[in-house]
Amino acid sequence: MNLADTEIVLGILNKSGYSPTQAIDEADVVLLNTCSVREHAEEKIHQRLNVIRKQMAEKPELVVGVLGCMAERLRSSLMQRHNVDIVVGPDEYRKLPDLVDGAFTGSQGIGVRLSRTETYDDVTPFRSEGISAWISVMRGCDKFCTFCIVPFTRGRERSRTLTSVVAEVEQLVKQGFREITLLGQNVNSYIDSGHDFADLLSAVADVDPGLRVRFTTSHPQDLSDKLIDSIAAHDNLCNYIHLPVQSGSTRVLEAMNRTYTREHYLALVSKIRSRIPGVALSTDIISGFPTESEGEHKETLSLMEEVRYDGAYMFKYSPREGTPAYRLGDDIPEEVKARRLSEIISLQQKISGEVNESLVGNTMNVMVDGPSKKSELQMSGRTDTNKTVVFQAGQYKPGDLVLVKVERATSATLFGQVVGSLS
Numbered sequence: 001m002n003l004a005d006t007e008i009v010l011g012i013l014n015k016s017g018y019s020p021t022q023a024i025d026e027a028d029v030v031l032l033n034t035c036s037v038r039e040h041a042e043e044k045i046h047q048r049l050n051v052i053r054k055q056m057a058e059k060p061e062l063v064v065g066v067l068g069c070m071a072e073r074l075r076s077s078l079m080q081r082h083n084v085d086i087v088v089g090p091d092e093y094r095k096l097p098d099l100v101d102g103a104f105t106g107s108q109g110i111g112v113r114l115s116r117t118e119t120y121d122d123v124t125p126f127r128s129e130g131i132s133a134w135i136s137v138m139r140g141c142d143k144f145c146t147f148c149i150v151p152f153t154r155g156r157e158r159s160r161t162l163t164s165v166v167a168e169v170e171q172l173v174k175q176g177f178r179e180i181t182l183l184g185q186n187v188n189s190y191i192d193s194g195h196d197f198a199d200l201l202s203a204v205a206d207v208d209p210g211l212r213v214r215f216t217t218s219h220p221q222d223l224s225d226k227l228i229d230s231i232a233a234h235d236n237l238c239n240y241i242h243l244p245v246q247s248g249s250t251r252v253l254e255a256m257n258r259t260y261t262r263e264h265y266l267a268l269v270s271k272i273r274s275r276i277p278g279v280a281l282s283t284d285i286i287s288g289f290p291t292e293s294e295g296e297h298k299e300t301l302s303l304m305e306e307v308r309y310d311g312a313y314m315f316k317y318s319p320r321e322g323t324p325a326y327r328l329g330d331d332i333p334e335e336v337k338a339r340r341l342s343e344i345i346s347l348q349q350k351i352s353g354e355v356n357e358s359l360v361g362n363t364m365n366v367m368v369d370g371p372s373k374k375s376e377l378q379m380s381g382r383t384d385t386n387k388t389v390v391f392q393a394g395q396y397k398p399g400d401l402v403l404v405k406v407e408r409a410t411s412a413t414l415f416g417q418v419v420g421s422l423s
């Protein structure tokens with residue numbers, strides 16, 4: 001989401017005559033787009049700002065700004081702590097050209113009002129070249145999970161119009177993009193004059209049958225049958241769903257205000273698997289939510305064994321001031337949280353390894369990303385189910401579709417030989 005927002009910020013600034021540079025010593029303006037979801041993400045920004053402050057000492061005219069959720073949460077205190085010039089939250093990026101201009105003449109500027117309507121519908125994001133593009137289709141979140149700061153830093157849910165999203169996708173296809181990811185904190189809340197997210201997904205898939213379409217994130221409570229049917233009906237809607245569970249214990253889920261039970265979640269997974277054969281599922285899991293017992297942690301492990309996710313993003317609970325869970329205290333000792341997290345990570349690695357191993361011998365449809373990270377003799381790409389596949393380099397370019405026979409697998413990567421081409 002922050003990468004997509006950064007492209008929007010670059011789009012706004014580019015229109016006012018600014019252009020990006022990769023070299024920080026060449027920059028006249030440095031803007032950090034930030035995340036508040038866990039303490040660790042914020043600490044990294046504080047450290048980064050300390051480094052930048054040293055650079056500012058050598059170049060006093062440098063304009064430095066903080067954008068995103070930390071700007072929204074910490075507001076003017078960021079100016080006091082780091083002496084930055086600009087602090088702008090997620091809904092006020094249109095003010096950036098004026099605030100940056102003001103900063104050049106020495107004024108500090110702040111924009112942290114949240115909006116019920118801002119979707120940056122008319123802003124053309126400044127995208128780097130490639131085959132994959134993000135499109136943010138809804139902003140904000142009304143779910144108020146008790147651990148989560150996002151509803152406070154990103155404000156209420158609002159959606160872009162279906163016609164503007166489809167027009168943007170048409171444009172991206174013309175420019176050569178081959179894969180689109182529709183983004184939102186909870187895409188299932190998407191609504192535009194009676195069109196829901198399933199309608200939007202179908203409309204985007206219909207733009208070009210050769211375009212791969214992905215989306216994230218879905219809240220398990222409102223992933224509709226209609227959405228499952230849309231994915232099953234369109235070959236180019238990728239068979240991959242990120243479905244954060246957070247915990248395997250109904251008691252903890254209730255304390256988290258997730259509004260579903262373990263049983264509801266497992267029934268949803270069965271329904272998805274029966275209607276979309278071969279679908280890949282990934283999840284988010286939090287270890288050590290306040291009051292989580294050892295038995296409840298084991299329920300998370302047993303849910304993971306039952307679902308057998310293809311992948312997972314796993315975190316230690318991080319208390320966020322202002323959230324309802326903050327008032328529960330942070331009663332699980334650090335070493336217990338860490339041990340539970342490492343059990344969760346080891347189990348997931350074992351499961352991912354087994355799931356990938358079961359694909360050895362299969363021939364998979366792979367979209368080429370480019371040279372592999374490790375060797376120029378190899379290229380890498382991704383399957384429809386979002387698995388990374390490494391194969392011998394050939395005359396393929398990013399965006400090409402090749403058929404790869406899988407010969408070997410680890411928990412993170414499939415390795416194989418190209419046996420045919422689809423493009």
Ligand code: 5AD
Nearest residue numbers: 037147148244284285315316317318
């Ligand atoms: N502590 C730990 N993890 C969190 N997440 C959100 N808030 C917190 C928190 N306070 C995780 C959730 C969410 C993902 C984006 O970040 O798992 O799905």
Ligand code: SF4
Nearest residue numbers: 141143144145148150
């Ligand atoms: Fe946070 Fe819950 Fe909204 Fe996700 S659904 S952004 S975890 S409040």
